[in-house]
Amino acid sequence: MPAEVKSLNEECGVFGVFGAPDANHLTYLGLHTLQHRGQEGAGIVTTDGQEMYQYRNRGLLAHVFRNQADLDGLVGEAAIGHVRYATAGRQTLANVQPFLFNFHDGDVALAHNGNLTNAVTLRRQLEDEGAVFQSDSDSEILIHLIRKHIKAGFIPALKQSLNEVHGGFAFLLLQKDRLIAALDPNGLRPLVIGQMENGAYVIASESCALDIVGAKLIRDVQPGEIIIVDRDGLHTDRFTDKTQLAICSMEFVYFARPDSIIHGVTVHNARKQMGRLLAQEHPVDADIVIGVPNSSLSAASGYAEGSGLPYEMGLIKSQYVARSFIQPTQALRERAVALKLSAVRGVVAGKRVAVVDDSIVRGTTSQKIVKMLRDAGAKEVHLLIASPPFRFPCFYGIDISTRSELMAAHYSVEEMRKKIGADSLNFLSVENLVKAINLPDTGDAPYQGLTVAYFNGDYPTPLYDYEASYLASFNAQEQRMRKEQLK
Amino acid sequence: MPAEVKSLNEECGVFGVFGAPDANHLTYLGLHTLQHRGQEGAGIVTTDGQEMYQYRNRGLLAHVFRNQADLDGLVGEAAIGHVRYATAGRQTLANVQPFLFNFHDGDVALAHNGNLTNAVTLRRQLEDEGAVFQSDSDSEILIHLIRKHIKAGFIPALKQSLNEVHGGFAFLLLQKDRLIAALDPNGLRPLVIGQMENGAYVIASESCALDIVGAKLIRDVQPGEIIIVDRDGLHTDRFTDKTQLAICSMEFVYFARPDSIIHGVTVHNARKQMGRLLAQEHPVDADIVIGVPNSSLSAASGYAEGSGLPYEMGLIKSQYVARSFIQPTQALRERAVALKLSAVRGVVAGKRVAVVDDSIVRGTTSQKIVKMLRDAGAKEVHLLIASPPFRFPCFYGIDISTRSELMAAHYSVEEMRKKIGADSLNFLSVENLVKAINLPDTGDAPYQGLTVAYFNGDYPTPLYDYEASYLASFNAQEQRMRKEQLK
Amino acid sequence: MPAEVKSLNEECGVFGVFGAPDANHLTYLGLHTLQHRGQEGAGIVTTDGQEMYQYRNRGLLAHVFRNQADLDGLVGEAAIGHVRYATAGRQTLANVQPFLFNFHDGDVALAHNGNLTNAVTLRRQLEDEGAVFQSDSDSEILIHLIRKHIKAGFIPALKQSLNEVHGGFAFLLLQKDRLIAALDPNGLRPLVIGQMENGAYVIASESCALDIVGAKLIRDVQPGEIIIVDRDGLHTDRFTDKTQLAICSMEFVYFARPDSIIHGVTVHNARKQMGRLLAQEHPVDADIVIGVPNSSLSAASGYAEGSGLPYEMGLIKSQYVARSFIQPTQALRERAVALKLSAVRGVVAGKRVAVVDDSIVRGTTSQKIVKMLRDAGAKEVHLLIASPPFRFPCFYGIDISTRSELMAAHYSVEEMRKKIGADSLNFLSVENLVKAINLPDTGDAPYQGLTVAYFNGDYPTPLYDYEASYLASFNAQEQRMRKEQLK
Amino acid sequence: MPAEVKSLNEECGVFGVFGAPDANHLTYLGLHTLQHRGQEGAGIVTTDGQEMYQYRNRGLLAHVFRNQADLDGLVGEAAIGHVRYATAGRQTLANVQPFLFNFHDGDVALAHNGNLTNAVTLRRQLEDEGAVFQSDSDSEILIHLIRKHIKAGFIPALKQSLNEVHGGFAFLLLQKDRLIAALDPNGLRPLVIGQMENGAYVIASESCALDIVGAKLIRDVQPGEIIIVDRDGLHTDRFTDKTQLAICSMEFVYFARPDSIIHGVTVHNARKQMGRLLAQEHPVDADIVIGVPNSSLSAASGYAEGSGLPYEMGLIKSQYVARSFIQPTQALRERAVALKLSAVRGVVAGKRVAVVDDSIVRGTTSQKIVKMLRDAGAKEVHLLIASPPFRFPCFYGIDISTRSELMAAHYSVEEMRKKIGADSLNFLSVENLVKAINLPDTGDAPYQGLTVAYFNGDYPTPLYDYEASYLASFNAQEQRMRKEQLK
Secondary structure, X not given: OOOOOOOOOEOEEEEEEEOOOOHHHHHHHHXXXXXXXXXXXXXXXXXXXXXXXXXXXXXXXXXXXOOHHHHHOOOOOEEEEEEEOOOOOOOOHHHOOOEEEOOOOOOEEEEEEEEEOOXXXXXXXXXXXXXXXOOOOHHHHHHHHHHHOHHHOHHHHHHHHHHHOOEEEEEEEEEOOEEEEEEOOOOOOXXXXXXXXXXXXXXXXXXXXXXXXXXXXXXXXXXXXXXXXXXXXXXXXXOOOOOOOOEEOHHHHHHOOOXXXXXXXXXXXXXXXXXXXXXXXXXXXXXXEEEOOOOOHHHXXXXXXXXXXXXXXXXXXXXXXOOOOOOOOHHHHHHHHHHHEEEOHHHHOOOEEEEEEOOOOOOHHHHHHHHHHHHOOOOEEEEEEOOOOOOOOOOOOEOOOOOOOOHHHOOOHHHHHHHHOOOEEEEOOHHHHHHHHOOOOOOOOHHHHEEOHHHHOOOOOOOHHHHHHHHHOOOHXXXXXXXXXXX | OOOOOOOOOEOEEEEEEEOOOOHHHHHHHHHHHOHHHOOOEEEEEEEOOOOEEEEEEEOOHHHHOOOHHHHHOOOOOEEEEEEXXXXXXXXXXXXXXXXXXXXXXXXXXXXXXXXXXXXXXXXXXXXXXXXXXXXXXXXXXXXXXXXXXXXXXXXXXXXXHHHHOOEXXXXXXXXXXXXXXXXXXXXXXXXXXXXXXOOOEEEEOOOHHHXXXXXXXXXXXXXXXXXEEEOOEEEEEEOOOOOOOOEEOHHHHHHOOOOOEEOOEEHHHHHHHHHHHHHHHOOOOOOEEEEOOOOOHHHHHHHHHHHOOOEOOOXXXXXXXXXXXXXXXXXXXXXXXXXXXXXXXXXXXXXXEEEEEOOOOOOHHHHHHHHHHHHOOOOEEEEEEOOOOOOOOOOOOEOOOOOOOOHHHOOOHHHHHHHHOXXXXXXXXXXXXXXXHOOOOOOOOHHHHEEOHHHHOOXXXXXXXXXXXXXXXXXXXXXXXXXXXXX | XXXXXXXXXXXXXXXXXXXXXXXXXXXXXXXXXXXXXXXXXXXXXXXXXXXXXXXXXXOOHHHHOOOHHHHHOOOOOEEEEXXXXXXXXXXXXXXXXXXXXXXXXXXXXXXXXXXXXXXXXXXXXXXXXXXXXXXOOHHHHHHHHHHHOHHHOHHHHHHHXXXXXXXXXXXXXXXXXXXXXXXXXXXXXXXXXXXXXOOOEEEEOOOHHHHHOOOEEXXXXXXXXXXXXXXXXXXXXXXXXXXXXXXXOHHHHHHXXXXXXXXXXXXXXXXXXXXXXXXXXXXXXXXXXXXXXXXXXXXXXXXXXXXXXXXXXXXXXXXXXXXOOOOOOHHHHHHHHHHHEEEOHHHHOOOEEEEEEOOOOOOHHHHHHHHHHHHOOOOEEEEEEOOOOOOOOOOOOEOOOOOOOOHHHOOOHHHHHHHHOOOEEEEOOHHHHHHHHOOOOXXXXXXXXXXXXXXXXXXXXXXXXXXXXXXXXXXXXXXXHHHHHOO | OOOOOOOOOEOEEEEEEEOOOOHHHHHHHHHHHOHHHOOOEEEEEEEOOOOEEEEEXXXXXXXXXXXXXXXXXXXXXXXXXXXXXXXXXXXXXXXXXXXXXXXXXXXXXXXXXXXXXXXXXXXXXXXXXXXXXXXXXXXXXXXXXXXXXXXXXXXXXXXXXXXXXXXXXXEEXXXXXEEEEEEOOOOOOOOEEEEOOOOOEEEEOOOHHHHHOOOEEEEEOOOOEEEEEXXXXXXXXXXXXXXOOOEEOHHHHHHOOOOOEEOOEEHHHHHHHHHHHHHHHOOOOOOEEXXXXXXXXXXXXXXXHHHOOOXXXXXXXXXXXXXXXXXXXXXXXXXXXXXXXXXXXXXXXXXXXXXXXXXOOOOHHHHHHHHHHHHOOOOEEEEEEOOOOOOOOOOOOEOOOOOOOOHHHOOOHHHHHHHHOOOEEEEOOHHHHHHHHOOOXXXXXXXXXXXXXXXXXXXXXXXXXXHHHHHHOOOHHHXXXXXXXXX
């Protein structure tokens, strides 16, 4: 679960169900467990086979659905839902998904997790041909493409459209009589299929959303696959054969819930193993090991186990962090940081502390944590990061699309240590990260089926609209090398 | 920090400051760290030496203070604040503290943590003498008593009144020119004094509230003590000499934040020690140790350390538990429990699991946790409670004032185990609880200065209005024994 | 109905019913028709014979009661309600009526229209004897007095208390088993009794509130009278025999709804007659007669009829005046006045216009109206006021308790005309005002049973707490005269 | 101003300004005066020449713009605004105007008053060509047409599109550097141009919106005209020469504010003249004349003047009609009608009353008014309608598009009188209606430039998508006649 103190955000979570009474409530429960994937907006679209019903708004799920009546209006046995993190751009209601489009020949709802890399080009082309967009979201492009090809029929139009969009995408679509899921050719974003006792199918971003509704995890949706669920059951199809699994490694490092199982790997176990391997790779002289709550606690306990040092609670996170916190006066601004995270003086005072964190993005949080621990009396602070230095942007659905804000893109590890103020700073290697996650049955896939581009720039796909600005962010010499590296 | 899954609630938290610019913001920050002590209402009263300003409402602090303007109206360099847990009775605005009373000879504001044991008797007497109460709260009684004696002057009237009320109380009062604190003769509720760099004094329920505003912990307020802070500094006085420290042991077991220091003891450390002693007292054959988040994690890691078993994250708590969660349909009600707490299948499946929890009140949560772990594949579930069986009600400020809802009041440990469905169930002994907390410098005070009446019925004071119904809750034979035991 | 453009406010409206199913809904309807008497707060207390139920908040009735559930919680067949205009002081919830007081020997709810002239003295005495007030409202004093005398029994205590408070008051009290009404010895505020078809009694500030619930007007409550309604029917009693009707003449001029009948007189008819007599007293050379909507339309049509001039719609008032209107920028502030009231160019352009208004308080509105008409092309603007110059404050329940804000207290009619910018300015005489209202059966009561103190300083009662500051507002010479004039 | 008691609703009001600081506040003021044209939604789009800014929501203007910040975000010197009446279909936010469309080659905002008669056909065609609509509103069609033709340039594309849509329309469009207005070839909806002192141009549905911002009325936009306002001033153009003025007569009868001037005629004066001609056409034996507030007061005073009968206030309308009124219980439902409108017993009792109303739609309101007057004691009730029987639907922007709900479409005048319960019922003739409005300079235009189709079925345009269902609403014989009558 992402600590809100970090500026690293997954862009979305999706949930769909077909063939279940209480589809509205099931989707509400499912979205609740996916809330960590997006806190800026939420919505549900249902259908009773005749009409489609939409309810959405900005804010947390519990803020969006405040009254029983909000859910009660969403009738029917099929539904898709979405929780959204607003990336750049406007946080308007128009951008909150699922989108619902009305056509004289049948309505379509759409929910999307991911990011398209050729969205700008496609939108410009579509607008020149007469398209009128209603949102800033790249997710809307798929519908315009489908309508462009609609004379071929809906599924053929969808397949053709899925071959025209590029990047990372997990799409859920709802029509009056079916639920459709589609995953990009690299399976960059997670998407799992489950089944309830009554036979109803559930498709969701993470398996924790299956657990909450009592659905059994069947399998992960495969790269390039289209899943269609209708009255006759679940059908599988493909829109391309050029596929290669390259799932985002940050899902394991930071985004996914510790109880989720992705491609057979329990996230908590992967994190604990990152901690153990980190202890092997970078042992430190310390009295206690502490983690940064909540996302780094698994890795920290792994590090404690691996190093034989005692595991302590040296930092605590408030349960009551207000999203709408009133800004303190200038004089108190620094203190307010401690509202979210505070050091336990009675634990760390006089100790040499090994702090385990999952990753460093901007570095500002690390800086504050080190200061907080020293203020509480820690004798030494050793910072251990359970992933490699985050040096390259993500174009597939994480809210880091330029290098400018990445500390590790601009400083050496020793420079970072100095800025952060730690006594030592160490990172897990890419090799050990891959080894810790250890995706099964991925054959000779690079990095055992993981995308590790954030750490080494080795992107699994061309970058399309982003390529020019990405390359421009390097100096001349490195540009050549990076260009080479891109497919 | 209290897990919201438990029906055990502290009744309040208080915070006061005198002599500080930004008194409103400081109090807001302080109340934020005390939010775990009361989530049903919050308020602040400030004074600029001329007027007094009040803002309060039902709900969480962040809900009460939604706009900058809400705080901005609270001008002045002195303030008191309150977070409230609504016990029985009406959750009306009129009951939200601090109360502000206007008199032609000077306004008084009041904030109270605790519970008066002779409130019913006093209120009836006062009403017969002409008093008109504005709330259902026993806290209001103090003001009526003070006004009854006001001709003697405010402080003498206050002292006399403090001798007329009984039970557990930590009062903060604010007048235009001073801040006053008073603690009951047994010091049942915690109350600490801190000082800021600019010399301003802060008085709060827990030291974590001093930390957030950058105040240094000076000492705990002593039983029977009155503290007066005005332009001339801090003055100390007493309203009685018949005092004997008997602070509530549940503050250490469950209520207080792990980073708070009470009478010299860091709460996390006390909890970890409870876990270690529990491991000595009740070793179990298990593969892993897990804690019930968040309040039991310290004890669980202590148990792991004491037993040498690996400490794992087998239960996770959602960060996004909605207070205003929409009720699921009947069919889904059981599932919704997992929204707050869920088991990590990948961790517990196939394992013999030792679960550490801090206490058992009704037993329903324990039952759900055991079922949840078994559903996730745990082979055995051993429940270990880091405090003794909770068998007797509290009349001093915890929301358990009848025996009827206490599982341990009605069943043996073996009966409890069966109902809960665990493979084994064990509790920490009273002796080890006292030893784990280990309050320093308490001489020959019973239980080293702790109240452990919840576990053994040994109340440190007479029960007044509650005595009759307390005794009536026992059968004839036990009534004699319990009557004997009461002072 | 009061035009909101005038700074002249009635302080309250009250409504009570006993013995009717739907008491909550009936009170809601009744308060709706009394909304013009107070827009700052509203509330209802009901009783089912066992418990009492309260709901109140700041704002208009429709804002206070937003959901069906707000009303549904108010069960029982008896209720009192209140709409409030916040005079000076704090617009806090604590001041919104009906007040509900809980006593161990039975709850009491209270609603009050009027103003007590010895409130400061009484409150000081009560506080010195130990009383704790919960509001700033003088209305609360009655309850403290009753409790002081409670040993004599409730009704005797009430009678004694009613003799201790002075000024203008119409009180409604609700107990579990009865509804009580009481009117001051001068009957300064209106209060009428009605009966429904099912026999239930209704008591309200104005008869329009009887009409809406289908109750038949029986009679006005008499000065010094106490009405008690219980299961046995309606009982009448008196708390004093020293009574003399002196009802506020401004109820007829401005406050009451045109369809209300007060002491036998339909308000619209009284106003129309004021207009006719004004036409006799002050004929003008004009082309058309227009009224200031809405309160002056009756008088204007009377003037038109009396003068033989055509009656036109030269000013219109917006139906959509926002109470929470966003402040325009400085440059536009003047324009925003026209949002409430605007001149009809096509009607007034090129005309000599006679504008009839009911009264002048500060004069600022008159100034704006004259300017507005001239801007719209009026050739001449003759201002005709259907009441005498408002020169003296009111201490009985109108929000004008100092002379400082009264234009006519400081300027001659000619000076006022110049400041306002009209071509002529004329007022109705006190004699014609009394003649226009023409209260029946008032014998030799001064001014035929009306209070006209606002126009001539002849107050029907001593002024108590207000006397000193009232006299101090005059120069030495006039002080003597005014002192003489006071009883 | 429309009485809310009538089920007759204008569909919208528009306001635009170019070249004025405070464009946001000016538009807010303008929309406020146009609030009677739409109460279901409101919005403003502004531009500072770089970006466009939108704020809109459902509800009244004062509800939509609640905080200063809502307006402050709308920066720039050009703006368009819209108030909306939701006709059929979904009252979703997506349908609230102005719409704002983002294109890579420049954003466009759109506000529309009117109704397109070929919307269904056009939308189906566009969707088949790939268009994705975001609202149910026919207003959105214009943008899709423009984009379809965009390669020709914006203004040529607009002109072509305006020739493809049919019906009644007054469009305002805003681009970064210009404000555009367009009116349908019959000028069915009103649209006026004004100019402020600083030279800025204002275009609005009614001249009252010019008055409030201090703009001088220049002229009405002409049928078929396009107005373009940019930095260089105001330019005029045409999209067709086939024009013929046929402005909606109901604007004069009911919709427009009495102070507005449309094609040179002040609405109040037209209404008063309708009343005078009605008195000539249908004199009645009565004691008094009263009007139904507020929309019929002008006509009523005209009738009084024409007949020589006294004009009285026999019905009053509450100022405090809550839009969100809590539904009374079944027993009280009938009473609640009187919350909006009530009879003045003291005026009508014992009288023969002539009631003037502007029109009859369903007849239910008339029924209630007659009953209300009789209940208040009226001896006779004569109903006089200041317009002809409303027998045919409107397809140009009034919310009456089927005959089923029109009383006069199904009953003779005598049948209507019986149902309504009046002693007599009379209507103004079409000839006198035309004569009362008396539009100047309209040459040989049918009905002097008015649409009177609601009264005689003589529509000024073909009906397109509506023709089939319109004709189907008649019996076979009449169908032929009505088909003939359509162009």
